Amino acid sequence: MSDPQPSVVRLICGNQNYSSWSLRAWLCLRRAGIDPQLVVLPMDTPEFYERIGEYSPTGRVPVLWLDDERVWDSLAIAEAVNDRFANGSLWPCDPVLRSRARAMMAEMHSGFAALRHQLPMNCRAHQRQIEMDAAALADIARICTLWQEARAMAPAQGPWLFGDWSIVDAFFAPVALRFDGYAMDLPELATQYVNAWLADADLRAWRDAGIAESWVIHHEEAGV
Ligand SMILES: N[C@@H](CCC(=O)N[C@@H](CS)C(=O)NCC(=O)O)C(=O)O
Incomplete structure (x- = not known):
């Protein structure tokens, strides 16, 4: 089955200062040569809880949007980036x-x-x-x-x-x-x-x- 590249790659993150899971997802994207659009939601604020439902099925960040497809959880995001943008090269060959x-x-x-x-x-x-x-x-x-x-x-x-x-x-x-x-x-x-x-x-x-x-x-x- 074909795997067309998405036209919009968007990463929904928490505060860059504190959100370690968001950082992990973003680093994987960067290593795959992707500069995603970032949507930063300030955690622990009313704004976060008002907006997170639009973006995340779990209420947590990070979430990767590939056009309208959503991938949540840093671990799944890392694997998706590796499959979709890096041809498997983000893991050791051995x-x-x-x-x-x-x-x-x-x-x-x-x-x-x-x-x-x-x-x-x-x-x-x-x-x-x-x-x-x-x-x-x-x-x-x-x-x-x-x-x-x-x-x-x-x-x-x-x-x-x-x-x-x-x-x-x-x-x-x-x-x-x-x-x-x-x-x-x-x-x-x-x-x-x-x-x-x-x-x-x-x-x-x-x-x-x-x-x-x-x-x-x-x-x-x-x-x-
Ligand atoms: N297992 C998840 C953990 C995600 C997580 O706990 N994210 C935190 C920020 S680093 C979060 O969304 N906190 C906001 C909240 O729980 O209200 C992953 O690996 O992505």
Whole structure:
């Protein structure tokens, strides 16, 4: 069956400053060479709840609109972008690496609740002092182990988890922002990976847009 390219690609997002799931979807689109129209809905405001029903069947962001077709949830969006715009090239070619990358993405998508709750993604944060409990520290340690294992498996020399960029990198990009946003001791390899993200033009463009937003969500502001 033919798969005609949509004429309008639109990503419905939350605040760029705080919405980590939106960032993941947007990074996948950018890596596929797409510059989507962005509809940014300010989360935690009456406007969000008034408008989200027009766009999202779940009441959550992100949602990708390909003309009138809607794809919701960052995980499904990443796969749709890979299928529709990148010919499958956004995953590692090697099936063993691909399975590992997918397992890491799934673990990020369904896990790390303590990290997500205690260290919210916040583009404006930089080395904030924060108190973390044992569960958040365990999440950080687990992520560093995952990154180290991926790098050890990676055949390519690039800075990304499996050498060349893949979707799993998009899923850990908000973690890189958190690791920069809040002061913590990291292994050297994790610091290098965070720095690779901080130097990335797409991430910087998103972060700058987030910093420029005027909305503040007080319960997402952590650390000092
Ligand atoms: N599993 C979803 C999670 C989406 C999600 O929780 N989005 C948050 C913003 S990052 C949201 O829509 N929050 C607004 C609300 O729940 O009112 C995904 O991966 O896309």
